[in-house]
Amino acid sequence: MDGKGSRQAEGRKSVAFVTLGCAKNEVDTEHMRERVADAGYALADDPADADAIVVNTCSFIQAATEESLEAVFEAADLPNVASGRAALVVAGCMPARYGADLEAELVEAGAFVPCSREDDIALVLAETIGKADGEGAAPCAASSAVEGSSAPHGPVSAYVKISDGCDRFCSYCTIPFIRGRYRSFPLDDVRDEVRKQVDRGVREIVLIAQDTGRWGADFPEPSTLAALVSTLAEEHPSTWFRLMYIQPEGLTDELLEAVASHANVCDYFDIPLQHVDADILRAMNRTGSRADFEALAARVRRRMPDAALRTTLIAGFPGETDEQFEELCSFVEDADFDYIGVFPYSREEGTRAHDLPNQVDEDEKADRAQRLRDLADAVCAPRIAARIGRELDVLVEGREEDGQLFGRAMCQAPEVDGVTYLEAGEVGDIVRVRVEDTLLYEMEGA
Ligand code: SF4
Structure with missing residues (x-):
């Protein structure tokens, strides 16, 4: 969940996204966020404070479906949704896989947007937010800025x-x-x-x-x-x-x-x-x-x-x-x-x-x-x-809570292969380090 802007500050309807599943789903969420921002909605950080929540679900295996359902129920229990002030939209793989069966079962949701309809997310929101608050559906202000767009897992x-x-x-x-x-x-x-x-x-x-x-x-x-x-x-x-x-x-x-x-x-x-x-x-x-x-x-x-x-x-x-x-x-x-x-x-x-x-x-x-x-x-x-002693380029990604700098070498893909801890560099730099030590999949460089 991420985003910028608040409806209080901007006077616009706000939308929060919750994303389940893989990197491909994160990309789909980013595209929906852009469409929503282009249509004039504010992007909310906190689903509890939004006028609509879009849960972008994953459903390629049973365990993923269960996790997605849990996220939908969690969103449905938020006071803004439970009281009818905010709309709940279920998007992505779960409506694509289960179609009408899901719509019949998941009465908590105000709308369903399968993968093939994600380009229409702003239209669906306009209708659904309208239903939720009984007002006209359109967002108040138009904005062409892609607010809140960011790389899915960090700026670099x-x-x-x-x-x-x-x-x-x-x-x-x-x-x-x-x-x-x-x-x-x-x-x-x-x-x-x-x-x-x-x-x-x-x-x-x-x-x-x-x-x-x-x-x-x-x-x-x-x-x-x-x-x-x-x-x-x-x-x-x-x-x-x-x-x-x-x-x-x-x-x-x-x-x-x-x-x-x-x-x-x-x-x-x-x-x-x-x-x-x-x-x-x-x-x-x-x-x-x-x-x-x-x-x-x-x-x-x-x-x-x-x-x-x-x-x-x-x-x-x-x-x-x-x-x-x-x-x-x-x-x-x-x-x-x-x-x-x-x-x-x-x-x-x-x-x-x-x-x-x-x-x-x-x-x-x-x-x-x-x-x-x-x-x-x-x-x-x-x-x-066996990489100990090798010199590798490392893309500096950020700092841990304790201030420790980390990044990834070319041999480490995001989210799956561990990180490299290093001593110096700015976020976004690519720095040359010598691998000094490893702990399972993590590397330490200097
Ligand atoms: S059918 Fe499924 S597992 Fe096979 S290549 Fe396509 S996405 Fe991958």
Whole structure:
């Protein structure tokens, strides 16, 4: 939750946002905030003090839906909403996934805005705030300023979404049903968004999508992520660019070359593998095998020996035998990855995997996921420690409450890979530090 301005000070209707879920949702919230500010609303810091609260929900797995529902109920209990003075709007993935069923159940909400309708958020607010206070709906003053816009996780780094939706239809995943078919955002739109963030003082742009590596393939004249990142890196030589969520098929030699040949593109690859057993991957409606993925990691290392590699894995997919799980563990032990995120399989209604036989017991899934996590920590920590003595550029992000300065090196993506503590620098600087020590995923530089 963030924002500026108060309705008392400005005499305008105010809107507060609450965001659940991933970085892509944070970007969507930023866009809604801009639309709302453009329409003349003030952006409120505190939902309890707003005329409307927009809860931008996440719903790609059951646990995320539950968390989103909790946030909606929490907002509904605030005195301004409970008394009918403020409107409550439920936006994002949850209305996209559950549609009319959700509307029938969630009577606390005044309106629902699925992902596909987020561009209309100001119109929906005008109607909903009108209903809540019984007045005319329009905000009092028009303002073209994008008040309160900020990078989602601090002033120096910003996510920029380059496409939406997904065509892969992995058998366990709800995203294609929630977000629709894959569509790349036009080059000029991405460039404009990057320019805007750079003009705001952002020093790192994190390019995100459900399937980043496919960018441009759906244009009438197809383009590639390699071409996009090269263009952006050359237009903004003092800005770091980082790519997240590249499916294995998207890691082409052209992309490797584009990353390797631009000093301001982070030598960092986030490649969701999900599993390594070919039969499980087939059941997931994915391709590849352990040998393919080991070859892929080796290909990256040959071109960029010091690149950081991240992946995510799913434990306890339906039908996963003890042997297949052991194979996954053995891959984690041997594979050349610096960061490994592990998730227990989540059985989602409406997906093909939901109806597969031999579902793994919940406790067993949790045990397998924990075992993989422990293994990943044991394997990755020494890799991080091997950076001791190396000199790395660190983007200074801020200070902890105790005043300790921190930032991130190119090998550390925001929010997932830990930070680097350092002794000197100003927020927004990129400073050269020598890695002196590490503690699991955190680094200490001087
Ligand atoms: S690639 Fe697979 S897991 Fe990722 S969003 Fe698309 S369908 Fe879901």
